[in-house]
Amino acid sequence: MKFKIYRFNPENDTKPHVQDYELNDIEPGTMLLAALLRIKDEQDQTLSFRRSCGEGVCGSDGMNINGVNGLACITPLDDLKQPIEVKPLPGLPVIRDLIIDMDQFYKQYRAVKPYLIVNDPMPEVELPQTPEQRERLDGLYECVLCACCSTACPSFWWNPDKFLGPAALLQASRFIEDSRDQDFEKRLEELEGPFKLFRCHTIMNCVHVCPKGLNPTKAIGRIKAKMVTRSL
Amino acid sequence: MSNDTNSIDMSSIERRQFDTLIIGAGGGGLRASLQLAEADLSVAVVSKVFPTRSHTVAAQGGMNAALANVSPDNWHWHMFDTVKGGDYLGDQDSIEYMCRAAPKAVYELEHFGVPFSRLDNGKIYQRAFGGQSQNFGGDQAARTCAAADRTGHAILHSLYQQNIRAKTHFFDEYFAVDLLKDDEGRVLGAVVFNIQDGQITVIEAKTTLLATGGAGQLFKTTTNALINTGDGMGMAMRAGIPLQDMEFFQFHPTGIAGRGMLITEGARGEGGYLVNGDGERLMERYAPKAKDLASRDVVSRAIAIEVREGRGCGPNKDHVMLKLDHLGEAVIQKRLPGIRQTCITFLGIDPAEAPIPVFPTAHYTMGGIPTNRYGQVVVPVKDTPEEPVAGLYAAGECACVSVHGGNRLGGNSLLDILVFGRAAANHIIGYLKENKYHRVIDDEVIKKVVEKVNRFDQQGSGDETVAGLRKELKQTMEEHCSVFRNKEILKQGVDKVEQLAQRMKNVKVDDQSFTFNTARVEAFELENLMACALATIHSAYAREESRGAHSRTDFIERDDKSWMRHSLYSFENGLDYKPVRTRPLSVESFPPKPRVY
Ligand SMILES: Cc1cc2nc3c(=O)[nH]c(=O)nc-3n(C[C@H](O)[C@H](O)[C@H](O)COP(=O)(O)OP(=O)(O)OC[C@H]3O[C@@H](n4cnc5c(N)ncnc54)[C@H](O)[C@@H]3O)c2cc1C
Ligand code: SF4
Ligand code: SF4
Ligand code: FES
Numbered sequence: 099m100k101f102k103i104y105r106f107n108p109e110n111d112t113k114p115h116v117q118d119y120e121l122n123d124i125e126p127g128t129m130l131l132a133a134l135l136r137i138k139d140e141q142d143q144t145l146s147f148r149r150s151c152g153e154g155v156c157g158s159d160g161m162n163i164n165g166v167n168g169l170a171c172i173t174p175l176d177d178l179k180q181p182i183e184v185k186p187l188p189g190l191p192v193i194r195d196l197i198i199d200m201d202q203f204y205k206q207y208r209a210v211k212p213y214l215i216v217n218d219p220m221p222e223v224e225l226p227q228t229p230e231q232r233e234r235l236d237g238l239y240e241c242v243l244c245a246c247c248s249t250a251c252p253s254f255w256w257n258p259d260k261f262l263g264p265a266a267l268l269q270a271s272r273f274i275e276d277s278r279d280q281d282f283e284k285r286l287e288e289l290e291g292p293f294k295l296f297r298c299h300t301i302m303n304c305v306h307v308c309p310k311g312l313n314p315t316k317a318i319g320r321i322k323a324k325m326v327t328r329s330l
Numbered sequence: 331m332s333n334d335t336n337s338i339d340m341s342s343i344e345r346r347q348f349d350t351l352i353i354g355a356g357g358g359g360l361r362a363s364l365q366l367a368e369a370d371l372s373v374a375v376v377s378k379v380f381p382t383r384s385h386t387v388a389a390q391g392g393m394n395a396a397l398a399n400v401s402p403d404n405w406h407w408h409m410f411d412t413v414k415g416g417d418y419l420g421d422q423d424s425i426e427y428m429c430r431a432a433p434k435a436v437y438e439l440e441h442f443g444v445p446f447s448r449l450d451n452g453k454i455y456q457r458a459f460g461g462q463s464q465n466f467g468g469d470q471a472a473r474t475c476a477a478a479d480r481t482g483h484a485i486l487h488s489l490y491q492q493n494i495r496a497k498t499h500f501f502d503e504y505f506a507v508d509l510l511k512d513d514e515g516r517v518l519g520a521v522v523f524n525i526q527d528g529q530i531t532v533i534e535a536k537t538t539l540l541a542t543g544g545a546g547q548l549f550k551t552t553t554n555a556l557i558n559t560g561d562g563m564g565m566a567m568r569a570g571i572p573l574q575d576m577e578f579f580q581f582h583p584t585g586i587a588g589r590g591m592l593i594t595e596g597a598r599g600e601g602g603y604l605v606n607g608d609g610e611r612l613m614e615r616y617a618p619k620a621k622d623l624a625s626r627d628v629v630s631r632a633i634a635i636e637v638r639e640g641r642g643c644g645p646n647k648d649h650v651m652l653k654l655d656h657l658g659e660a661v662i663q664k665r666l667p668g669i670r671q672t673c674i675t676f677l678g679i680d681p682a683e684a685p686i687p688v689f690p691t692a693h694y695t696m697g698g699i700p701t702n703r704y705g706q707v708v709v710p711v712k713d714t715p716e717e718p719v720a721g722l723y724a725a726g727e728c729a730c731v732s733v734h735g736g737n738r739l740g741g742n743s744l745l746d747i748l749v750f751g752r753a754a755a756n757h758i759i760g761y762l763k764e765n766k767y768h769r770v771i772d773d774e775v776i777k778k779v780v781e782k783v784n785r786f787d788q789q790g791s792g793d794e795t796v797a798g799l800r801k802e803l804k805q806t807m808e809e810h811c812s813v814f815r816n817k818e819i820l821k822q823g824v825d826k827v828e829q830l831a832q833r834m835k836n837v838k839v840d841d842q843s844f845t846f847n848t849a850r851v852e853a854f855e856l857e858n859l860m861a862c863a864l865a866t867i868h869s870a871y872a873r874e875e876s877r878g879a880h881s882r883t884d885f886i887e888r889d890d891k892s893w894m895r896h897s898l899y900s901f902e903n904g905l906d907y908k909p910v911r912t913r914p915l916s917v918e919s920f921p922p923k924p925r926v927y
Contacts, residue, residue: 151383155668
C-alpha cells in the first residue's frame with residue numbers, strides 16, 4: 099500500500115515536501131493510524147503526528163486524508179484510494195509534519211465560556227433534569243475537540259480571529275441548551291454581531307467531516323433561532 | 331536540550347515557581363487542580379497531551395456511589411463490596427473514606443456540569459455493574475452513575491471546563507522527566523520539557539502531585555491509550571520510591587478479541603451476557619448467583635478456562651461472545667451508543683444484531699505509588715512502614731492508596747481518582763499553610779537531573795531501537811504475566827525483562843530534532859514502562875498464592891497467613907512487604923472470607 103505524506107520540520111526545511119512510503123502485508127480492517135505507527139516504528143522514526151486513544155475518543159489525530167479531514171484511528175485503509183495522501187489539518191500553522199498549532203482553535207473554545215454557570219446556591223444533591231431536558235444535550239456534549247470541522251470551514255479560514263468556528267459554536271450551544279445553566283441571556287448576547295456566529299454561511303463542510311457524526315450547522319441554527327425569539 | 335553534558339549553563343534554563351505542581355491532567359489531576367485553584371493557590375498542571383486527550387476520556391461505564399437512585403443502597407454496602415472485590419488486600423481505612431465520600435463526589439461533578447443520564451424523576455441514572463450487592467452480599471445493586479457509555483468523556487471535559495473558569499495554569503504538551511529531590515529527601519518540583527520546542531523548564535514547587543495514570547501499555551493487547559506508559563511510577567522509582575502491589579494487573583473480561591478496544595461492563599449491567607462455543611451461558615457455572623456480574627477477575631478467568639478447554643468461539647476457538655442483541659436497538663442506542671459505534675467501526679458488527687467477540691484484555695494497574703488516604707506518598711523508613719515523603723503526593727491510577735486491593739471493581743476507578751484527587755488537594759492546602767516559602771534548590775540537584783534529559787541523544791551504541799524493545803517487552807509481559815501464572819513462566823519472564831532492561835542502555839534516538847520530537851518522548855516512555863515491568867514481574871514471581879487478579883496455577887489458594895500483605899519493589903532494595911491496613915475509620919473491619927459470587 100502506498101502513502102504520500104506531508105513532511106515539514108522547521109529546523110531543516112524552508113518549505114514542506116511530500117514523502118513516499120510503502121507498506122506490505124496490511125490486514126483488512128486496518129486503520130490509518132496503525133499504518134502510520136508502523137511507518138514510524140519500522141521505517142522512519144522522524145515522522146511525527148499526535149495520537150493517544152486509538153479509538154476515536156481523545157481527538158488527537160485529526161488530519162487531512164485524501165483531501166478530507168478525519169481521525170486517523172477510525173479511518174479504515176480499505177476505503178481509501180491509493181496512493182493515500184496524508185496532510186496536516188488545513189488552515190492552522192504547522193509545527194511539524196502532521197502536527198498543527200491548535201492555539202487559535204482552543205482560544206475560540208475558551209471564548210464561549212464552555213462551562214456550566216449556576217448562580218443559585220447548589221443543592222446538597224443533584225440539580226434535577228428530566229430525561230427530555232437531558233436529551234437536548236445529545237449531539238452536543240460528545241465533541242472530542244479534534245478540530246476537523248473548524249479547519250474545514252471556509253469562514254474559519256478567512257476570519258480565524260473573529261469567527262468562532264463550528265466547534266466553539268457547538269460548545270456554546272451545549273450550554274445554551276442545558277436546562278441547568280443560568281447564563282442563557284448573556285451567552286446569546288455575547289454571540290451578537292456580524293462575525294462571531296453570523297459568519298457561518300451554512301456551507302455544511304463541518305457536518306460532512308465531523309468524525310463523531312455531530313452537526314455543528316444544526317447547533318448554529320438552534321442558536322440563531324433562539325436569538326431571533328429573544329429579539330422579538 | 332543537546333547541551334554538552336559537562337557544561338550546563340544554569341542561566342539558560344527556564345525556571346518557574348508554583349505552590350503546587352500537578353503532573354497529569356486526567357480526572358485525578360484536574361480534580362486536584364480545581365480544588366487548589368479555588369483555594370487561591372498557584373497551581374501548574376503539566377500534561378504530555380492536551381488535557382481532554384488524557385485517558386480518563388475513554389472511560390465508558392460510569393462511577394460508583396451509593397446514591398440509592400435505582401436500588402436501595404448505602405456506603406457501607408459499597409465498602410463491603412470493595413473490600414471483597416479486592417480479595418481483602420485493600421486498605422480498609424481508605425476504602426471507608428472513599429465510599430463515604432462517593433455521593434458527594436458525584437453531586438459535585440453534576441454541579442460542575444457533567445451531563446449524567448437521567449431517570450424519569452430527574453435524578454442521576456445508575457446501572458448495575460460487577461461485584462455490586464445490597465446488604466453485604468445480597469441482591470444485585472445498581473450503583474454506577476453514568477452518562478450513557480461516555481462517562482469518562484463527560485467527566486474529563488467538565489473538569490477541564492471548570493479549570494478554565496478557575497484559571498488554572500496549564501503546561502500543555504510538556505513532558506515531565508524526573509522529580510527534583512534534595513538531600514533530605516524532600517521533593518521540590520520536577521524537570522520538564524516543552525514537547526513543541528524541546529526547551530527544558532525547571533518547575534519549582536512546594537508540593538508536587540503525581541497524577542500520571544496507569545501503565546496499560548505494558549501488555550500487547552490492551553484497552554489502554556498509547557500514552558499510558560506509567561511515567562509517574564517510573565519517576566517515583568528513579569527517586570528511590572518503591573512501587574506497591576504491581577503484580578495485581580486487571581484483565582478486563584470484555585476487550586474486543588485480538589484488538590483490545592473495551593466493551594464496558596455496563597453492557598452486561600444492561601443485561602448482556604457471555605456465551606461459549608457450545609452456545610452455553612458460561613458464567614452460570616462459575617458464579618451461579620452473580621453470573622455475568624461477578625468480579626472482573628472471576629469472569630476473566632472463566633473465559634480463559636473456557637478457551638483453554640476448547641469451548642471457545644470462532645475458527646480458532648480463541649474467544650467467547652458477548653450477546654446484546656436481545657436488549658433491542660432502542661436500549662442499545664440510548665445506553666450504549668459509544669460501544670455500538672466502536673463495534674461497527676472496528677468489527678463491522680452492530681451489537682443490536684450480532685454478538686461481539688471478546689477476550690480478557692489488559693486494562694488497569696491496581697498497583698502503583700504507595701500513598702495514605704491523604705494522597706501523601708509513603709515509604710518504609712526503619713520500623714515505620716509508611717513514612718510520608720515531604721512534598722510529594724500521588725493520586726489516581728498511578729497511585730496505590732490502596733482501595734482496589736487485588737482486583738478493582740468496575741466504576742471504582744473514576745471514583746478513586748476524584749475522591750483522592752480532592753483529598754490530596756485538601757491535604758496540600760494544609761501543608762502549604764505550614765510551609766509558606768520555597769526552599770532553595772541546590773544547583774547541583776538541578777544539574778544532575780537536567781544532565782540526564784538528553785540521555786537518549788547521547789548515550790548508547792544505537793544497536794537497539796525503542797520500537798523493537800517495546801514490542802519485545804509487551805510480548806513478554808503478555809506471555810509471562812497474564813491471567814494465569816506459574817513459577818516457571820514467571821521465572822522466564824523475570825529473566826527476559828531483566829535482559830530487556832539491560833538492552834535499554836544501548837538505545838540511541840536518531841531523531842535529535844528539538845521540534846515536536848515524539849521519538850524522544852517514546853524513549854522516555856519506554857524507560858518508564860521498563861521500570862514498571864520489573865516491579866510487576868518480580869512482585870508476581872515472589873507472591874506464592876492466588877489473590878484477586880494474581881492467579882497462580884501452582885498456588886491456587888489465597889494464603890492470608892503469609893500473604894495478606896502489600897508488596898513493595900524498588901531498584902535499591904528489590905522486594906519488601908508491609909501490612910494491610912485492616913482497620914477502617916469508624917466501622918468494624920471486614921475479616922477475610924472465601925470469595926464466592
Ligand atoms: C477504556 C477504559 C474504560 C474505562 N472505564 C471506566 C469506567 O467506566 N469506570 C471507572 O471507574 N473506570 C474506568 N476506567 C479506568 C479509569 O478510566 C482510569 O483508571 C482513570 O481515568 C485514570 O485517571 P487518572 O487521572 O489517574 O489518569 P489519566 O486520565 O490516565 O491521566 C494521566 C495524565 O497524566 C499525564 N502524564 C502522564 N505522564 C506524563 C509525563 N511524563 N509528563 C507529563 N504528563 C504526563 C497525561 O498527559 C494525562 O494528562 C477505564 C479505563 C479504560 C482504559
Ligand atoms: S456550516 Fe458554518 S460553521 Fe459549518 S463549515 Fe459552513 S460556515 Fe463553517
Ligand atoms: S464538532 Fe466534531 S469535528 Fe468538530 S471538533 Fe467536535 S468532534 Fe471534532
Ligand atoms: S487517537 Fe484518539 S481520536 Fe484518534
